[in-house]
Amino acid sequence: xxxxxxxxxxxxxxxxxxxxTAFALGTIAAIVxxxxxxxxxxxxxxxxxxxxxxxxxxxxxMIAWFIGFxxxxxxxxxxxxxxxxxxxxxxxNMFYAGKDLGIKRYFRYxxxxxxxxxxxxxxxxVIFGIGGILAMLxxxxxxxxxxxxxxxxxxxxxxxxxxIIMIVGTIIMVTGPFGNYIMxxxxxxxxxxxxxxxxxxxxxxxxxxxxxxxxxxxxGISTGWSAYNPLAGQAPLGMNGYIMFICIFAISTxxxxxxxxxxxxxxxxxxxxxxxxxxxxxGVVASVALALPAFPxxxxxxxxxxMDRALGTSFYNTALGGSxxxxxxxxxxxxxxxxxxxxxxxxxALMEMAPVFTRRPLFSFNVAxxxxxxxxxxxxxxxxxxxxxxxxxxxxxxxxxxxTELISIPTGMLFLVLVGTLWRGRLWMTVPTLSxxxxxxxxxxxxxxxxxxxxxxxxxxxxxxxxxxxxxxYTLMGxxxxxxxxxxxxxxxxxxxxxxxxxxxxxxxxxxxxxxxVAFMGMxxxxxxxxPRRVEAYAEIFNKxxxxxxxxxxxxxxxxLILLYAVIDSWRSGVNAxxxxxxxxxxxWTVANPVPLENFExxxxxxxxxxxxxxxxx
Amino acid sequence: xxxxxxxxxxxxxxxxxxxxxxxxxVAAAKNDPGxxxxxxxxxxxxxxxxxxxxxxxxxxxxxxxxxxGHHGAGGGAHPDWVSYALGGPNGEILADAKSGTNFQVPPHxxxxxxxxxxxxxxxxxxxxxxxxxxxxxxxxxxxxxxxxKAKANASPETVITNIPADMVGHTFxxxxxxxxxxxxxxxxxxxxxxxxxxxxxxxGATESGYVxxxxxxxxxxxxxxxxxxxxxxxxxxGDGTIxxxxxxxxxxxxxxxxxxVKA
Numbered sequence: 001x002x003x004x005x006x007x008x009x010x011x012x013x014x015x016x017x018x019x020x021t022a023f024a025l026g027t028i029a030a031i032v033x034x035x036x037x038x039x040x041x042x043x044x045x046x047x048x049x050x051x052x053x054x055x056x057x058x059x060x061x062m063i064a065w066f067i068g069f070x071x072x073x074x075x076x077x078x079x080x081x082x083x084x085x086x087x088x089x090x091x092x093n094m095f096y097a098g099k100d101l102g103i104k105r106y107f108r109y110x111x112x113x114x115x116x117x118x119x120x121x122x123x124x125x126v127i128f129g130i131g132g133i134l135a136m137l138x139x140x141x142x143x144x145x146x147x148x149x150x151x152x153x154x155x156x157x158x159x160x161x162x163x164i165i166m167i168v169g170t171i172i173m174v175t176g177p178f179g180n181y182i183m184x185x186x187x188x189x190x191x192x193x194x195x196x197x198x199x200x201x202x203x204x205x206x207x208x209x210x211x212x213x214x215x216x217x218x219x220g221i222s223t224g225w226s227a228y229n230p231l232a233g234q235a236p237l238g239m240n241g242y243i244m245f246i247c248i249f250a251i252s253t254x255x256x257x258x259x260x261x262x263x264x265x266x267x268x269x270x271x272x273x274x275x276x277x278x279x280x281x282x283g284v285v286a287s288v289a290l291a292l293p294a295f296p297x298x299x300x301x302x303x304x305x306x307m308d309r310a311l312g313t314s315f316y317n318t319a320l321g322g323s324x325x326x327x328x329x330x331x332x333x334x335x336x337x338x339x340x341x342x343x344x345x346x347x348x349a350l351m352e353m354a355p356v357f358t359r360r361p362l363f364s365f366n367v368a369x370x371x372x373x374x375x376x377x378x379x380x381x382x383x384x385x386x387x388x389x390x391x392x393x394x395x396x397x398x399x400x401x402x403x404t405e406l407i408s409i410p411t412g413m414l415f416l417v418l419v420g421t422l423w424r425g426r427l428w429m430t431v432p433t434l435s436x437x438x439x440x441x442x443x444x445x446x447x448x449x450x451x452x453x454x455x456x457x458x459x460x461x462x463x464x465x466x467x468x469x470x471x472x473x474y475t476l477m478g479x480x481x482x483x484x485x486x487x488x489x490x491x492x493x494x495x496x497x498x499x500x501x502x503x504x505x506x507x508x509x510x511x512x513x514x515x516x517x518v519a520f521m522g523m524x525x526x527x528x529x530x531x532p533r534r535v536e537a538y539a540e541i542f543n544k545x546x547x548x549x550x551x552x553x554x555x556x557x558x559x560x561l562i563l564l565y566a567v568i569d570s571w572r573s574g575v576n577a578x579x580x581x582x583x584x585x586x587x588x589w590t591v592a593n594p595v596p597l598e599n600f601e602x603x604x605x606x607x608x609x610x611x612x613x614x615x616x617x618x
Numbered sequence: 619x620x621x622x623x624x625x626x627x628x629x630x631x632x633x634x635x636x637x638x639x640x641x642x643x644v645a646a647a648k649n650d651p652g653x654x655x656x657x658x659x660x661x662x663x664x665x666x667x668x669x670x671x672x673x674x675x676x677x678x679x680x681x682x683x684x685x686x687g688h689h690g691a692g693g694g695a696h697p698d699w700v701s702y703a704l705g706g707p708n709g710e711i712l713a714d715a716k717s718g719t720n721f722q723v724p725p726h727x728x729x730x731x732x733x734x735x736x737x738x739x740x741x742x743x744x745x746x747x748x749x750x751x752x753x754x755x756x757x758x759x760x761x762x763x764x765x766x767k768a769k770a771n772a773s774p775e776t777v778i779t780n781i782p783a784d785m786v787g788h789t790f791x792x793x794x795x796x797x798x799x800x801x802x803x804x805x806x807x808x809x810x811x812x813x814x815x816x817x818x819x820x821x822g823a824t825e826s827g828y829v830x831x832x833x834x835x836x837x838x839x840x841x842x843x844x845x846x847x848x849x850x851x852x853x854x855x856g857d858g859t860i861x862x863x864x865x866x867x868x869x870x871x872x873x874x875x876x877x878x879v880k881a
Contacts, residue, residue, distance in 0.1 A: 136637045137644065146846070149645050152870070158644070234864035504626055557637075558630050565629035569622060 014077055014092060019107045019206070022072035026210070029068025034061040055310040058218065058237050062211045062244040069207045074109040078196055097195070099597060109203060111195035114595055117181025118495065119202050121488070124176055125564070127169035132560060134162035139519075139553040142546050147537035155536040157220025157238065161212065164225040164242065168249055170476050171291075171338065172205070173484040174345035179260055179284045182491050185588040186278055188269025188606065190598040193262040197255050204252035208245045215241025224534055226335070229316030229327040233308050243306045250299035257288035257295075269587065271606035278586050278610045279368050283348020286376045287341045293380070294334040294341070301330035325392040332383035340379040342476055344372055346483025347414050347443075350436050353490050354418055356584045357433040358425025361611040368417040374410025378403055388456050389463050397456045404454035411447060415440065431505050435486035438513050442478025446471060449524070467527025470520045478516055485509075485563065492570070493577030497593040501574060504566035511559030519552025586610040652717040653878065654704060662728035662838065664754060670728040670840060675721055678705035678712075679788050679808060679851075681737040681816055684827055686713035688871065699866035700737060700788075700855045702873060708769040709734035709834065711826055719875025725844050728754070731790065731806075734764065734832040738817075739787035739810025739853065747791065747852040748783040750837065752804035758837035760809065765831055772831055781807050787833070792849040792877055800842030802879070805852065809833040841879045850874035 037057040044053045070076060078088055088096070097112045098105030105115050106122075137158055141149045150158065184192055192198045215221055219236020232239050264285050268277060304315040305327070314320030316327045355362045362368060384393070384400040418436055427433055449471040452458045462468065492500045526545035531538055538546065580589040587604055656673035663669050678685075680701050683693035687703040704715040723729045742748055750758045757779055763772040787810035794803035811829050819829045851874070856867030866872035 133637050133640055137641050140637075140641060149641070151645075151647075154644055154647065234868075501622065504622060507626075557633065561630045561633040562626045564633075565622075565626045568629075569625055 017074035025072030026065045026069030030065035033064035058240040120176030131166040139550045143550045152536045156222040160221035170342045188604045189267040201256035208248035211241040211244035246302045250295040253295040257292040260288045276609045280352035283345040287345040290337045294337040298334035332386045336383045346480040349487040353432045354421040355611045357428040363420025371410040371413030378407045432486040446474030465527040470523035498574035500570045508563035515555025522548030653720045654717045656723045672728040687715040688718040718871040722878040730838045732836045735808040736828045736832045738813040741784040745783045749780040753837040761834040763831040764834040789852040847877040
């Protein structure tokens with residue numbers, strides 16, 4: 001049994017480990033393995049297809065970093081005890097839960113879901129900050145046709161890094177902060193089903209970030225976010241950073257998915273039947289349930305990519321019997337469900353808010369659930385619409401076109417639910433309310449342009465163009481991020497105990513939405529003119545649209561920075577929030593601010609659904 | 619409220635400063651080797667009797683980057699990659715050449731390029747590039763063996779329109795699409811040096827590590843209006859990569875660069 005140190009006493013190991021020891025141990029491990037690999041790894045034979053020795057050294061060093069970091073943060077203490085046939089003591093579990101640790105608990109392997117939720121919120125903001133900086137570098141370089149501000153190879157790497165980092169940011173932006181902080185309280189649970197896995201899922205993301213940063217200094221990620229093979233097989237050593245990043249992130253997503261699913265299935269409060277379970281919970285569960293099969297495939301695709309580079313296998317090398325199409329299939333089997341991993345929880349969060357700010361029940365709860373289920377089911381059957389022009393299985397284009405276009409139906413159901421809830425409601429005009437309208441507008445444009453892209457003849461013309469880039473920004477950013485920001489403002493009082501500054505958040509909302517529509521309408525325009533994606537310079541005829549897009553991007557940047565200030569300033573010195581500032585009816589608003597360690601003194605019993613604001617008028 | 623306005627404004631300014639700082643760093647880190655101006659060389663009279671100002675460039679192609687030059691001592695980050703570089707007027711190896719593979723020439727000018735080819739070769743993927751294209755008269759002058767010590771041709775100079783596709787060392791291919799209006803496509807095959815001689819030279823048989831007698835190819839083309847082009851080698855020489863179009867073939871400063879037509 002561990003005895004915890006009082007002042008001046010020697011600290012137990014569990015007390016010593018934190019993010020600083022993690023970084024130190026990870027760095028030392030990486031350097032040691034790097035030096036050993038340099039000294040002992042034999043040179044490649046003449047017939048080695050790629051620069052495999054360097055790849056081996058890089059990958060081994062990154063794996064060492066990962067193991068060192070996870071050891072240094074304390075992730076291995078409990079498994080080590082388990083191997084010894086022991087378990088953590090009650091005191092140790094309380095220490096892991098962050099009891100009485102104050103701000104230090106945010107820098108440790110803390111298991112309390114609320115700490116993990118805040119950690120996710122901060123890292124999501126950091127990810128968006130880095131991705132946003134990269135976006136501004138891209139747009140600045142594209143401000144003039146000749147480009148040239150940034151070296152083309154650095155530009156390629158910036159585009160690839162921006163892509164993958166923003167995808168990861170959008171994947172975690174709702175299920176991370178709000179799925180962890182809010183969801184357990186919303187279902188009436190004291191914590192997640194597997195608190196240690198919860199901490200693990202977060203710290204894996206931190207561990208994953210370093211190889212991605214590392215990659216920038218060893219050749220970058222020159223392939224775009226999709227890292228198609230055999231292009232990735234020929235890319236510089238930085239590609240190994242991408243591979244490690246994805247592998248670690250995929251483990252994090254799998255762990256989080258299993259944890260959230262189990263929590264919702266097993267730990268809902270007494271009386272919270274599926275019909276009384278808030279729609280946000282359905283969104284979160286659908287998201288992680290989709291991620292559960294998708295991310296192991298992504299993980300596998302990158303393991304094979306790493307083997308092709310470091311061990312000379314040829315999964316994707318056509319010259320040696322492999323297939324680039326194999327990679328494309330594996331990638332998009334993850335890649336398209338992933339779109340809905342991002343979108344569903346964001347839309348569900350807005351569906352959760354719609355009754356609160358219209359004071360009406362959710363319009364047709366069952367249709368909302370069917371819509372989420374329908375999208376989830378169909379989303380695993382549409383991946384090859386990304387490959388119409390690849391030459392793989394042309395006969396399958398028509399079936400994939402059909403399944404893709406069918407997905408409009410359940411998506412339409414979610415639109416119907418939102419519009420039906422707003423219809424004749426007494427609108428309380430907050431930023432979340434405005435966000436519902438913004439989502440309807442942006443998602444409509446993203447959705448309709450998606451129908452064109454799902455159509456094989458139209459896609460033959462549009463694929464690989466800026467039109468595609470504008471389309472997915474309308475869905476992932478215009479719909480997804482809009483929902484996530486609304487969720488932040490809605491749950492900010494519960495997570496921080498403060499009200500977010502209303503005026504600044506309004507200014508940020510309008511600047512962001514106006515800037516967004518200016519930027520990506522400009523991008524649609526140049527896409528239709530024929531400008532390809534991922535180019536560092538372009539022909540003069542695309543100048544006007546690109547300039548408009550760059551102006552829009554700068555407007556978004558100003559809006560986002562004002563929002564960032566509003567969050568930081570309100571968190572530090574905002575007005576104290578009442579327990580239930582929105583007069584909402586879900587369980588998270590029944591607990592005090594700040595939320596106590598185990599949420600509820602007595603677990604609640606649910607006797608009705610959460611939308612009893614009155615009857616919907618049809 | 620005033621504090622919040624200043625706070626928000628400050629955040630925006632700090633954000634822009636961070637982006638500008640990172641952007642400036644990334645832009646500076648591109649380590650652009652600079653641009654070589656072609657040397658004026660009098661005038662040139664075309665077959666139609668029209669006279670143009672003339673400029674010259676002397677280039678060498680090496681089997682590795684050990685020559686120093688713009689890759690630095692020891693060949694820089696990739697000493698085993700093949701590379702173009704500036705050369706002396708008689709094919710001399712310039713270990714102190716600071717600029718790389720970006721060239722600038724004036725518009726409406728005759729550009730004469732001489733390439734000394736120190737590398738061996740194999741077979742092209744596409745015979746198209748075995749032909750001389752886009753030069754004055756559609757030809758190039760070729761010397762199979764140029765003695766860099768004696769500074770004289772060791773074999774007779776011939777006029778060529780093509781070379782055998784299985785004897786190509788590299789190509790100099792200036793791609794037609796520019797960022798301006800004028801199209802300018804030039805492609806000239808560069809004959810290989812003899813395999814055994816290249817191998818022996820690299821193993822220390824010569825002082826410099828390169829053959830004494832490279833092949834020499836000279837060609838002239840006329841530039842149009844201002845524009846910026848990309849040129850590269852079309853022989854698949856990026857060893858160690860699938861299809862051999864990676865490594866040196868996909869990195870500016872080795873087998874590709876910019877060709878700027880500007881007054």
